[in-house]
Amino acid sequence: MIANRLQKIGHQTLSTISGFGRAGIMLFGAIVGKPDFRKGFPLFIKQLYVIGVLSLMIILVSGLFIGMVLSLQGYNVLVKFGAEGMLGPLVSLSLLRELGPVVTALLFAGRAGSALTAEIGLMKATEQLSGMEMMAVDPLRRIIAPRFWAGVVAMPLLALIFNAVGILGGHLVGVEWLGVDAGSYWSAMQANVDLYQDVLNGVIKSAVFALVVIWIALHKGFDAIPTSEGISRATTQTVVTASLAVLGFDFILTALMFGG
Amino acid sequence: MSDVLVDIQNLSFSRGERVIYRDMSMQFVRGKVTAIMGPSGIGKTTLLKLIGGQLIPDSGNILFDGVNIPKLSRSALYQARKKMSMLFQSGALFTELSVFDNVAFPLREHTRLSESLIRLIVLMKLEAVGLRGARDLMPAELSGGMARRAALARAIALDPELIMYDEPFAGQDPISMGVIVRLIRELNNALGLTSIVVSHDVKEVMSIADYVYVVADKTVIGQGTPEQLRADPSPLVQQFLNGDADGAVPFHYKAAAYEDELMELGK
Numbered sequence: 001m002i003a004n005r006l007q008k009i010g011h012q013t014l015s016t017i018s019g020f021g022r023a024g025i026m027l028f029g030a031i032v033g034k035p036d037f038r039k040g041f042p043l044f045i046k047q048l049y050v051i052g053v054l055s056l057m058i059i060l061v062s063g064l065f066i067g068m069v070l071s072l073q074g075y076n077v078l079v080k081f082g083a084e085g086m087l088g089p090l091v092s093l094s095l096l097r098e099l100g101p102v103v104t105a106l107l108f109a110g111r112a113g114s115a116l117t118a119e120i121g122l123m124k125a126t127e128q129l130s131g132m133e134m135m136a137v138d139p140l141r142r143i144i145a146p147r148f149w150a151g152v153v154a155m156p157l158l159a160l161i162f163n164a165v166g167i168l169g170g171h172l173v174g175v176e177w178l179g180v181d182a183g184s185y186w187s188a189m190q191a192n193v194d195l196y197q198d199v200l201n202g203v204i205k206s207a208v209f210a211l212v213v214i215w216i217a218l219h220k221g222f223d224a225i226p227t228s229e230g231i232s233r234a235t236t237q238t239v240v241t242a243s244l245a246v247l248g249f250d251f252i253l254t255a256l257m258f259g260g
Numbered sequence: 261m262s263d264v265l266v267d268i269q270n271l272s273f274s275r276g277e278r279v280i281y282r283d284m285s286m287q288f289v290r291g292k293v294t295a296i297m298g299p300s301g302i303g304k305t306t307l308l309k310l311i312g313g314q315l316i317p318d319s320g321n322i323l324f325d326g327v328n329i330p331k332l333s334r335s336a337l338y339q340a341r342k343k344m345s346m347l348f349q350s351g352a353l354f355t356e357l358s359v360f361d362n363v364a365f366p367l368r369e370h371t372r373l374s375e376s377l378i379r380l381i382v383l384m385k386l387e388a389v390g391l392r393g394a395r396d397l398m399p400a401e402l403s404g405g406m407a408r409r410a411a412l413a414r415a416i417a418l419d420p421e422l423i424m425y426d427e428p429f430a431g432q433d434p435i436s437m438g439v440i441v442r443l444i445r446e447l448n449n450a451l452g453l454t455s456i457v458v459s460h461d462v463k464e465v466m467s468i469a470d471y472v473y474v475v476a477d478k479t480v481i482g483q484g485t486p487e488q489l490r491a492d493p494s495p496l497v498q499q500f501l502n503g504d505a506d507g508a509v510p511f512h513y514k515a516a517a518y519e520d521e522l523m524e525l526g527k
Contacts, residue, residue, distance in 0.1 A: 039369070131352030134312050135366045135414075136341035 023219040030144040030218075043146035051112045051147065052154030056161070058111055059104060063162035066103060067169025070094055074170075075178050084180050088189035091170035092163075096193065096202045097258065100163040102250050105209035108155055109242035113217035116147060117238040120221030121231035129222075144218050151214030152207065159206035201257045208249055213242045264323075265290045265422055265454045266311060271320035273303075273310060280306055282478040283320070288422075293448050293455040295469035297462065298476050299500065304458040305349070307475075308424045311456070312346055313337045325421065342370060344422040349430060351411035353399040359386070360395040363414045370418060385413040388450075389443060405436025412443060422454045423447075429461040437461075441468055462501055466490075474500060 074090040120143065123129050129139045167189075174180040193199065217238045224234035266288040273281045280303040288294045296304055309315045311322055313329045322329040324340055332340060345366075353362050363382045367373060373381070386392040389409040399407060408428065415423055428440050445468045448455045459465050465472065466486040474482040474489070474497050482489060482497035489497065498504075515521070 126355070127348045127350050127352040128354055130309075130314065131346070131348055133314060134341060134344070134346045135369070136338045137366075137369050138338070 019219075019223070022223060023215065026140065026144065026219055026222055027148070027215060029138070029140040030148055033141070036141075040141075040146060043142070044149055047146045047150035048154055051116070051150045052158065055108060055111050055154070055158060058107055059158045059162050060165055062103060062107055063100075063165035064169040064172075066099055066162075067091060067095065067166030067171075068173045070099070070166070071170035071173040072178075075174055075180065084174075084178075085184040085188055087170070087174045087180050088185040088187075089192035091174070092167050092189045092193050093198060095163045095166040095170075096198045098250070098254070100159045100166065101202050101206040101209055102246060104155060104159040104162045104206065105213055105246040106243050108151075108158065108210075109213045109217070109239055109246065112151065112154075113213050113238050113242050114235045116151075116214070116217040117221035117224070117235045118231060120144075120147075120218065121224035121226070121234050124222070124224060125226035125228075125231060144222065148214055148218060151217075152210045155210030155213070156203050156206040159202065163202070205250065205253050205257075208253060209246050212245045212249060216242045216245060263289055265325060266456070267321070267323040268311075269321040269323070271310070271317050271322065273306065273315070273317045275306075279478055281317075284475075284479045286473055286480060288454060288456055289471065290421075290454050291448075291452060292470040293444065293457060293468055295457045295459060295465040295472045297460055297465055297472060297474050297500065300460060302475055302478075304460075304475065305426050308346060308426055308456070308458060311424065312341065312344065342418060343420055344424065345415040345418070345420040346424040347408070347411055347415050347426060347428060349427045351399070351407040353402075353407055353411055353414070355399050357399075358395065359391065359397050359399070359402070359410045362399070362410060363395075363417050366414065366417045381417065382413075385417055386410075388416070388447065389413045390439070403436075405432055405439065408432070408436070408440065409443070412440075412447075416447060416451065416453075419451065420453070422456070425455065425457045425459070427459055428457060429459055429464050437464065444468055462503070466501075476500070 070091050071087060074087055075084055078084045078086055078090065120129075123139075123143065129143070132139045132142060171182075171185060175182045175185050220234040220238045220241070224230050264287045266286075268284065268286040271281050271284045272279075286296075296307065298304055306315065310317055311324065311329065313332065316330050325343065327336070327340060329337065329340065353359075354365065357365065360382055363385055364378050367378050367381060371378075382395070383392055386395055389412050391406060391409055391413065394402065394406060394410070399410070402410060425444065428444065429437050432440065441464050444455060444457065447453060457465060457469065466489075469486060471485055472483065472489050473480050476496060482492045482494050484492065490501065492498065
């Protein structure tokens, strides 16, 4: 009984570790080596459009609403202390440091990550990856690499857009609706937000999340069992694993950046 | 230049615990259509993947044009693959590209030909399979038989030396079956290809193959020209050729004795 359970734990540990190994090998094969810009660049641009530009809508709308809600909730607390002039820093710092990178990463995992996993899983199931290999074209370089780079470039940009729209949303509710002074909203924000400490750290966070989310999404697709059930499971796993990984990394990064 | 393009020597391969091939040898002669037949589930597709270097055997050599595929470095393997192509059972067309772009894909990847020259070659290849008029369709708009023909046009785009067909007749209506049978034979002769056809459609295979291997029980159980094979005394070969339900290959999957299992239920 105990031996059985031990065996199960051991088996699971081993398969997890070998999963990490396969993911590492995949990424290594995709991005290490001589880049071929003539063929690679158009593929990269196309993926940047599919992964980045097509995610803009959800990012814009969510950013606007999260900024508005933040502003509304923040105002209700701050006004009790007569500190509604600090609404600008509250909205902008929450967005830049935490909500921007994290929510963008979660939305990105749901919108682009799941699509990538399903796309690559289906390519595998319909033997397109195999076929490509037999045509002497490396699917890692041709399929995985452009998607990886597009994701890594797109997500920090999306997070910055999310922040900007969120701050505007905060302005909309705080200043236009609730009557906070526009001058204090912006000037307090300017005085309290530091380019390196807040903006840059947020971008670094977002870049790390991008790497994690896109890597998980690509690996889950590439490693999917090529059946309809296998692909559906891989897609679910992408969203769940990537979301949890983002939250875990967020804690670690926050501790490193703002902890001491 | 040797007469044999692909030479499989003492090949053994297993997947996990399951042995697929044990000490199997085969030869594929240049310019001929060689067929591999056998019951389903014995790893015929696996054999093609071994030749293509997508799987590595446990032991044995696979010589392709004199080089040993399993021992090649990655870049040498990719060079060798440019001289072979494979027609997958599903066709494996790229779903996001049109028929034209699918056929142009290997040309654009491996050559620096101008677009006008690529257009010329693609139209020639599509004409050969009778799909020149379908060049702007997407793979989802093609019927199964057309998809396989489009994939065939793509497979011959780079004028390979070897072309491997994985179950080319499976799931085809009689007309597309006839078309594909004709295409395999004609392309082989016209382009000087060497063809390997993996199939279990006895009638079609016997009509086009120059030489046939029958694979079962992890190795070759019969070989020869179609005529020689029909005269083969082995009961296994005869059962396969005639399609008898029971014989050397039993109808029943391996199981405990029937009476015992029924009695056990009653206990």
